[in-house]
Amino acid sequence: MYQFYQNTLTIPAKVLYDDLSLMTKSNYDKLCRSGKLNRVRTARGLDNTALVEFDSIPERFKVQLIKKQGFPPKQNTQNLILNYYKDDYEAVDFFAYYLLDEYRTLSPEKQDEYVKNAQMIQAVELYVKETLAFVRSRNGKRGLTEIWADAATAVTDVKDQIGHTLPKSARRLKERLEDFKKEGYSSFVSENFGNNKASKVKDTQQEALLRTLLRDHRTFDNEQIATIYNSVAKLQQFPELSASTIGNYRKKWNLLVMSGTKGEKGFNDTIGMHIKRAAPSAPLLYWTLDGWDSELLYQKMSVNLKGENTTTYHNRLTIVVVLDPFIKYPVGYAIGTHESPELIQNALRNAVKHTEELFGRKHKVLQIQSDRYSIKKLTPFYEMVSKKFTPAKAKNSKAKVIEPWFKYFNKNYCQLAPNWSGQGVKSAVQPNDEYLNKIRHSFPNEEGCAMQLMRMIDIEREKLREEYLQAYKEMPQDAIKFVSQQEFLLHFGETTGFTNKVSHNGLHVAINGKKLEYDSFDVNFRMNAHLDWTIKFDDDNLQEVLAYSEEKNISFMLTQKYVQPMALYDRKEGDSDELKKVFDFNKETKTLVLETQAEDIKEVNQMFIQNPELNNTLAKMLIVDSKGQHKDQRNSKRLEPARKLLEKQEKKEKIKDQQTWDDEQMEYLANKMDFTKFLEND
Numbered sequence: 278m279y280q281f282y283q284n285t286l287t288i289p290a291k292v293l294y295d296d297l298s299l300m301t302k303s304n305y306d307k308l309c310r311s312g313k314l315n316r317v318r319t320a321r322g323l324d325n326t327a328l329v330e331f332d333s334i335p336e337r338f339k340v341q342l343i344k345k346q347g348f349p350p351k352q353n354t355q356n357l358i359l360n361y362y363k364d365d366y367e368a369v370d371f372f373a374y375y376l377l378d379e380y381r382t383l384s385p386e387k388q389d390e391y392v393k394n395a396q397m398i399q400a401v402e403l404y405v406k407e408t409l410a411f412v413r414s415r416n417g418k419r420g421l422t423e424i425w426a427d428a429a430t431a432v433t434d435v436k437d438q439i440g441h442t443l444p445k446s447a448r449r450l451k452e453r454l455e456d457f458k459k460e461g462y463s464s465f466v467s468e469n470f471g472n473n474k475a476s477k478v479k480d481t482q483q484e485a486l487l488r489t490l491l492r493d494h495r496t497f498d499n500e501q502i503a504t505i506y507n508s509v510a511k512l513q514q515f516p517e518l519s520a521s522t523i524g525n526y527r528k529k530w531n532l533l534v535m536s537g538t539k540g541e542k543g544f545n546d547t548i549g550m551h552i553k554r555a556a557p558s559a560p561l562l563y564w565t566l567d568g569w570d571s572e573l574l575y576q577k578m579s580v581n582l583k584g585e586n587t588t589t590y591h592n593r594l595t596i597v598v599v600l601d602p603f604i605k606y607p608v609g610y611a612i613g614t615h616e617s618p619e620l621i622q623n624a625l626r627n628a629v630k631h632t633e634e635l636f637g638r639k640h641k642v643l644q645i646q647s648d649r650y651s652i653k654k655l656t657p658f659y660e661m662v663s664k665k666f667t668p669a670k671a672k673n674s675k676a677k678v679i680e681p682w683f684k685y686f687n688k689n690y691c692q693l694a695p696n697w698s699g700q701g702v703k704s705a706v707q708p709n710d711e712y713l714n715k716i717r718h719s720f721p722n723e724e725g726c727a728m729q730l731m732r733m734i735d736i737e738r739e740k741l742r743e744e745y746l747q748a749y750k751e752m753p754q755d756a757i758k759f760v761s762q763q764e765f766l767l768h769f770g771e772t773t774g775f776t777n778k779v780s781h782n783g784l785h786v787a788i789n790g791k792k793l794e795y796d797s798f799d800v801n802f803r804m805n806a807h808l809d810w811t812i813k814f815d816d817d818n819l820q821e822v823l824a825y826s827e828e829k830n831i832s833f834m835l836t837q838k839y840v841q842p843m844a845l846y847d848r849k850e851g852d853s854d855e856l857k858k859v860f861d862f863n864k865e866t867k868t869l870v871l872e873t874q875a876e877d878i879k880e881v882n883q884m885f886i887q888n889p890e891l892n893n894t895l896a897k898m899l900i901v902d903s904k905g906q907h908k909d910q911r912n913s914k915r916l917e918p919a920r921k922l923l924e925k926q927e928k929k930e931k932i933k934d935q936q937t938w939d940d941e942q943m944e945y946l947a948n949k950m951d952f953t954k955f956l957e958n959d
Contacts, residue, residue, distance in 0.1 A: 279349040280360065282328050285411075286349055287317055288342070290327035297345055299338045308335070357408070358431040361400035362439070368395040371462045383466075390442055391465040397441040398457050401428050401450065425451060478526065483515055491527055492537025499523045556678075557603045559752045560745055561632070564608065564642045564663070566599040566624060568616035568650075569683045574696045575726035576717065590717040593698065594726050597624040598686075598734075600679045601642075603748065606741045608632065610734050612727045618651040625662050626769040629760055630817070635742075636749060639760035646677065661768045664758060690733040696720045763834050766823035770813025777824075779806035783838055786812050788819060795822055795835035798862050800869065802833045864927060871923075 280287055289296075294305045308314040315333035320326055331349055334342065343349075372388040383391070408424050429447035436443075444450055456464040478484055486509060490502045497505070499520035507517040518526075527534070536544040557563045570593050577592045595616050599609030609628020613620040632640035645663035647655070652668060659666040669677055684700075691697050695716060699707040721729065777784045783796030795812075797803075802824070810824040812835075825832040839855040842848055885891050 278346050279331070280328075282317055285317055286331040287328040288331055288334075288349075290316065290320075290329045293329065293334070293338065293342075297342065299341050358400055358404055358428065358435060361403040361407075362396060362435075363400070365392065365396045365399065368392045368462055375463070375466065377466075390440070391462070393439055393441040394443055394465050395457070395462055397432065397435075397439060397443055398450075398454055401432060402454055404428055404431075422447075478516075478518070482513070487518075487523070487526055488530055488534055491523075491530060492534035494537060496538045499527065554678075557601070559756060560601055560603050560606070560749050561640055561642050561752070561758075562603065562756060563644045563646070564599055564601055564628070565646045565677050565679045566597060566609075566621070567648060567677055567679045567683075568595055568597040568620070570594075571596050571726075571730055572687050572691045572698045572700065573694055573726050573729055574698050574713070574717075574720050575723055576720045577723060590720055592723070594723070594730065595620065596730055597621050598679065598682070599624050599628040600682055601745075602678045604741050604744055605678075605682055605685075606745050607734050607737055610730075612730055614723070616650070618654050621647075621651070621655055622658055622769065625658055629662060629765060629769065635746060639762075639765055641758040641760050643756060643758065648677070658768055661764055662760070686733070686737070690737070694729060696726070696729075762821055763823060763832065766813045766815060766821075766834075767825065767832060770815060770823055772811055772813055776809035776811055778809065779803065784810060784812065784824065784835060786814075786822065788812075788814055789816070793819065794838040795824070796838050797824075797833050797835045798858065799833055800862075800866055802835075803866070805829065805831065867923065 278288060278292065290305065293299045294302045300308075305314070309316055313333065313335060315330040316327055317330050318325065318328040331339075369388075369392050372383055372391045375383055377383070405421075405424055405428055408427075409421060412424075425447040429445060429450050432441075432443055432450060433445045435441075443453060453464070478487060487502075487506060490497060490505055502523050503518055503520045506523070509515070510517050532548055535548060539547070573593065574590060575592050575594065576588055576590045578586055578588045581587050595613055597611050597613075597616065597620050598607050600606070601608045608631055609624050609626075611620050611623035611627055613623075629639050629641075632638075641661075642663045644665045644667060645659055646667050646669055647659065649668050656666065687700060692700075696713075696719075697708055698713075720726075773786060773788060777786055779802070783794050786793050786795060805826065808826045808828055810826055813823040813825055815821075820837050822835050822837075823832055824835050841852060841856060
């Protein structure tokens with residue numbers, strides 16, 4: 278209720294006419310206008326309330342006020358200082374994040390002490406300023422020295438109450454305020470926190486020498502570094518260091534020296550910041566792939582240089598897995614003796630074909646990630662399978678989520694097999710090598726080991742299949758992308774090893790020892806009949822193949838030729854439709870030939886019309902007919918008989934094809950049946 282304002286005892290004005298109702302508001306205003314009430318502060322300004330000097334309150338009201346609120350406190354500097362003591366959140370943040378030498382932070386106790394000192398010194402500054410201004414406004418006789426003395430006394434009196442550690446002397450208190458104005462909050466931090474007096478490595482030359490030895494690629498131990506460093510220290514008059522001291526500096530400067538001894542990969546794996554990523558929200562959004570030497574042993578027989586048969590039992594197969602991290606589904610894989618670009622292509626091929634087994638059509642993935650192995654050769658395959666190919670950063674194995682999956686696969690599947698070889702050379706968990714040696718003759722051969730891995734992948738797929746299929750049904754449609762059969766065959770199709778030429782029957786191809794014929798209804802394929810074609814096919818679907826020309830870099834999809842029966846009796850449903858396709862194609866092709874011929878003649882004749890000097894050339898005699906009819910209207914008349922003849926032939930063929938099988942059968946029976954036999958019986 279009572280408070281000191283500018284070294285004056287006051288009371289809020291509203292206490293008189295509102296809170297305690299000692300007088301009416303109109304009476305309060307009248308006393309203020311007449312000067313009987315001294316209003317030392319008005320209510321103007323944010324959060325301000327009017328303050329009335331206690332001594333100016335008329336006696337009759339003052340008595341009632343004391344009865345209700347008690348006697349006012351005696352005026353003392355301690356109370357005045359506390360009026361200016363406010364929370365300083367900027368100081369709290371500053372000391373919370375303040376770093377000492379070697380990136381140490383202040384203890385919570387020191388942070389609290391320095392915050393209170395900062396708040397107290399600011400309270401002293403405000404007290405001195407406002408007291409001096411108030412004294413001068415009242416023509417007072419108190420000087421600055423006396424005000425500082427009062428402030429020092431007040432600071433000392435509240436020391437236990439506040440918990441600050443500011444000095445008691447007015448002179449030193451004033452010096453601390455000056456330091457605070459110049460240096461800010463850091464002026465409160467003791468110099469003892471940055472004391473390097475006990476350090477033996479003090480200057481930049483010593484630090485540079487020691488760090489150079491610590492990061493040397495030869496990986497010296499602490500004893501070796503101590504010997505080398507001390508030999509230089511004797512000449513430079515540096516303090517000598519022990520091996521244990523160097524060990525401490527090795528830990529302290531690990532960030533700065535590790536890349537020299539462990540390389541960039543070691544730095545990235547242990548010190549560099551890693552990105553935390555969430556798994557894809559749906560299937561076919563992101564795939565990752567990598568190769569792994571499976572921990573399954575198999576036996577292999579080989580012939581040594583002496584021609585003797587030797588069986589080895591330490592052999593391991595390599596498996597390349599294409600993983601969908603959505604639920605860690607192994608969408609594709611390939612098994613071989615070693616990792617190679619061809620093995621990776623087979624894994625991608627298996628992944629695309631498996632999407633067809635799952636969803637009915639071959640699918641692309643929106644993004645695929647792999648390491649940089651054979652990246653130039655494999656990039657076209659990655660880009661075909663995905664909309665975006667993002668290779669992992671070099672020497673950063675932790676960027677691929679598939680690495681932990683191999684550990685899971687090894688533990689949950691491979692370890693259950695009797696020919697399991699362990700968990701890597703550095704792992705503590707290893708099988709009994711003596712027992713492995715005893716059972717080595719029971720190890721499967723290469724084919725048997727591959728079957729083991731295939732069975733394990735199939736089990737893992739079966740376990741996750743339903744969840745994977747259900748998630749696919751809930752996928753947004755814009756995330757579903759398909760692989761065309763032409764794309765698939767161009768990149769993943771097998772070849773015969775030979776090239777083929779187009780004949781009137783299409784392409785004759787021998788696949789797996791079987792002769793097959795393929796053709797295309799694309800007229801452009803026949804326009805390029807002079808080229809050599811490489812046939813790419815999928816063993817699981819020989820109805821379609823891809824003809825690819827490396828010379829022209831063009832390709833066409835071919836379908837297996839439809840075999841029409843020779844006998845009308847053998848015709849079945851669909852034969853007529855297929856026959857009509859061929860007739861229509863030939864008709865359209867002939868029309869194209871005639872139209873092209875007409876256009877060519879038109880262009881050539883126009884050239885002769887526009888260039889009369891060509892009339893007497895040999896070209897004119899070869900191009901123009903014997904009557905010299907090169908006008909456009911005459912050319913059309915010359916072509917008219919050919920067109921009529923073509924239409925007449927097509928009409929005959931159409932009438933012939935329209936005969937139904939029933940009519941043909943009745944005609945056949947009529948020619949074969951002898952009715953005289955029935956007449957003789959009668």
